[in-house]
Amino acid sequence: MTLSNETTRRWLRRAGSARLEFGADYNPDQWPREVWDDDVRAMREAGVTIVSLAIFSWARLEPRDGEYDFGWLDEVMDLLHAGGITVDLATATASPPPWLTREHPEILPVTRTGEILWPGARQHWRPTSPVFREHALRLAGALATRYADHPALVAWHVNNELGCHNVYDYSDDAARAFRVWLRERYGTVEALNHAWGTAFWSQRYDDFEEILPPRLAASHPNPTQQLDFKRFSSDALKDHLRAERDLLRRITPEVPVTTNFMVMGEMKPMNYADWAAEVDFVSNDHYVLPGPQARDELSFSANLTGNIAGGEPWFLMEHSTSAVNWQPVNVAKKPGELARDSLTHVAHGADAVCFFQWRQSRAGAEKYHSAMLPHAGTDSDLFRGVARLGERLRELAPIAGSRRRRAAVGIVFDWESWWTAEQDSHPTDRLRYKQEALDWYTALLDAGIRADVVPAGGPLEEYRLLIAPVLHVVPAALAARLDAWVASGGHLVTTYFSGIVDENDHVWLGGYPGALRDLLGIRIEEFGPLLDGESVTLDDGATGTLWTDRIDVTGPDVEVLARYRTGEQADRAAVTRRRVGAGSAAYVSTRLGPDGLAGLLPRLLGPAGVTGELPAELGGRVELAIRGDHWFLINRTDQPVDLRALPGAPEVLEARGVAVFTN
Known part of the structure; x- marks a missing residue:
């Protein structure tokens, strides 16, 4: 209803x-x-x-x-x-x-x-x-x-x-409900065994009644079991929401x-x-x-x-x-x-x-x-x-009632990649999914570029440029969707540890970045996570931390936008972009942070035709958001900002202030 x-x-x-x-x-x-x-x-x-x-x-x-x-x-x-x-x-x-x-x-x-x-x-x-x-x-x-x-x-x-x-509740009630959820998801215990890869560590189940939540175990619990328990736990709360909602709607429609x-x-x-x-x-x-x-x-x-x-x-x-x-x-x-x-x-x-x-x-x-x-x-x-x-x-x-005006840039946000990329027994436990996404958002704000943060199931095709940081979980349907969008003229940017697994947390074989490998025109044989305190320098002066990749360029029309100057991958590609018709697909193989991304962004925004909507002299001091005909100028600093270069705006935006005007 x-x-x-x-x-x-x-x-x-x-x-x-x-x-x-x-x-x-x-x-x-x-x-x-x-x-x-x-x-x-x-x-x-x-x-x-x-x-x-x-x-x-x-x-x-x-x-x-x-x-x-x-x-x-x-x-x-x-x-x-x-x-x-x-x-x-x-x-x-x-x-x-x-x-x-x-x-x-x-x-x-x-x-x-x-x-x-x-x-x-x-x-x-x-x-x-x-x-x-x-x-x-x-x-x-x-x-x-x-x-x-x-x-x-x-x-x-x-x-x-x-x-x-x-x-996250691990009680007997939760165990019973988890089994019901798994039956509905997989239908048969054979399908579950395949999805969970239970051939490993002698975990094969013969009956759903043998399955428990991922309680404290002697070592790392089954990764797909952990992922499914996260899915189930979100759904269990959603089910409670529905139960109360449906009752309220019956009485007060x-x-x-x-x-x-x-x-x-x-x-x-x-x-x-x-x-x-x-x-x-x-x-x-x-x-x-x-x-x-x-x-x-x-x-x-x-x-x-x-x-x-x-x-x-x-x-x-x-x-x-x-x-x-x-x-x-x-x-x-x-x-x-x-x-x-x-x-x-x-x-x-x-x-x-x-x-x-x-x-x-x-x-x-x-x-x-x-x-x-x-x-x-x-x-x-x-x-x-x-x-x-x-x-x-x-x-x-x-x-009141007005809609936000869509930006030209979308940052893809995916809960299942967030859950999965930060699980245990991975190349590094230092990776923070949302931090990488936030770094890109900050870099765009610093450049004066509006961006939408959009769920992976949202209207991705409406953007000229999509940034998909650590898009770790890529089912075949999402890979096909991105392929088609790039082929039609869209511009994709993704990062390290993207395209690695399908919806069952099974690795896409043939080399990384798995489901996105052919689209990006690159191949990576092994991950290169960095230890705490380690960093690498790129030839554009940026500093990379957390991660590096040994990239082999395999596809046509791949341009190397930046190379490693130091580290194990010195002289090899650090950032690539492949032209695909009127579109492109770019890959960033290390964490650059907002400062490092600042120098890279113009080379990624340019092919997509994305420019700022504010005068350049405002730099990143002001955030712009638009609802209907109303422009919001939000002072990101603790100092007044001169707005005289922007017609229709007040002359000065006070420290930590917000100006709203029609444009």
């Missing part, structure tokens, strides 16, 4: 007018009743339009098995509605109450080493537990029945951050359903490109991670979220107003970063800007996590910054 566009955009509308939503998780059950009226008054002052409610309220809503207490939630819903604030109502199933785990300890997750994850934090439930599923659906049904017609309700929020802490993804950092276990079709609108949580590419990673993740959403507007469900509480050192945001972080998400398609949380907690594990209303209260720089952001979003209301 797919809801109409009008229905799925109820979260965008108020009194028939489109707007950018603004709000946060709201946890009134943490506070006495007299605080609630102050909350709504302060929300109106800040410009809040929507809150996510009851996310962690199961113990309050169902204090005992089958006994519900909705009185307090009724009052909060009515109070918010009277204040003109809409509600994204959670099903409250993210954290089971103490009575449930006491009566049914069999719902608790089990680690790969056999340890039980006990109550005391959150997400202490097995995604495949039938007992948990029964109780979760009962609660979700009771909430949906009670609030189906409440005027404040505009969306359902299934669970919360599915899989953040419990994605006109209310859209979402859940908050976590497209950020190294949060890789959930294949969100695969999940996107299961929700009525995509939502995402993002928190800035410290490091030299922190701001670029935010942009990268927002960009990817927009493309997971298929270019449709999406909902930023959580980010932080300032410091978080879960990093080793939690640094407050600098002036301007609150607005810049928020508006970068809007630039990449977000039609809602929300935070964790509204009022900063006095107690509990997240009491030092920033909020819209901090411990210091409304008389604080942070709250004043929040209110200014609310006003800015009201001014940007005409942007």
Whole structure:
């Protein structure tokens, strides 16, 4: 069932007018009743339009098995509605109450080493537990029945951050569900034996009942078993999402359903490109991670979220107003970063800007996590910054509902390559899939080039240039798709450890890069990973780390763009490009990082006819994103940037600032 566009955009509308939503998780059950009226008054002052409610309220809503207490939630819903604030109502199933785990300890997750994850934090439930599923659906049904017609309700929020802490469960429930999943995938145990290569190490199975999850073993578990368990674990959470969603749709068919993804950092276990079709609108949580590419990673993740959403507007469900509480050192945001972080998400398609949380907690594990209303209260720089952001979003209301303008360059992002390339028993365990993709994104930003981060199953053919870093898993169908696209005039760039295996993690034979070998016109007999501290120099002055390849040029029309100057491969090709009709296919055999890629990019962009849309003098100081007719200029620096070379833009873009104008 797919809801109409009008229905799925109820979260965008108020009194028939489109707007950018603004709000946060709201946890009134943490506070006495007299605080609630102050909350709504302060929300109106800040410009809040929507809150996510009851996310962690199961113990309050169902204090005992089958006994519900909705009185307090009724009052909060009515109070918010009277204040003109809409509600994204959670099903409250993210954290089971103490009575449930006491009566049914069999719902608790089990680690790969056999340890039980006990109550005391959150997400202490097995995604495949039938007992948990029964109780979760009962609660979700009771909430949906009670609030189906409440005027404040505009969306359902299934669970919360599915899989953040419990994605990999190795319990007996998981083992049984894994076997069912494998039967559906392979049909016969013979087909599974072939896919898993069980002839190795005497692992051949005679019956599905012999199969277990990849629990702690004496050595490396079967690689395809590990890959399939990752696929299964993502699917198990997706199945729980579907179960709650389907129940909500039966009871409230006109209310859209979402859940908050976590497209950020190294949060890789959930294949969100695969999940996107299961929700009525995509939502995402993002928190800035410290490091030299922190701001670029935010942009990268927002960009990817927009493309997971298929270019449709999406909902930023959580980010932080300032410091978080879960990093080793939690640094407050600098002036301007609150607005810049928020508006970068809007630039990449977000039609809602929300935070964790509204009022900063006095107690509990997240009491030092920033909020819209901090411990210091409304008389604080942070709250004043929040209110200014609310006003800015009201001014940007005409942007709501607009689509992102497609770029000429696409960076291919593939969850299965991410999972597989970083498994054990590989040439190196230092490889980081997302880091390589982020390096290319940063290099393009530095060059003033817009790029889309697009899932491997997305509309690849619409780009002039595709960059596919560490595209490790290449099924035959994807190889054929890339071959046809290049032959029709597309330009492909890929890197080391790409094209190596098929969907079963079986190596493509005949030499590397396997499925892409003929397209690239090169052949590699052995990998050349580098030790920690080792590096090589290329003849263009760039420095390579992590990896090298001994490349033999085998195809026609192959040009060597750069050679190794030092190392075991000195004088041999480091970067190649093969002309294929009007298209081309290039290969980069080492990790160059953003600085090293800067010198290479012009030679890759040129044949594709890709140029920057901003004046060259802006360099990489400004990121450009386009939604409809609106241009977003995002200052990537801590210094003002002169914009007078760009017609229609303001004269100066303040440090860490964002300018939005029509062009």
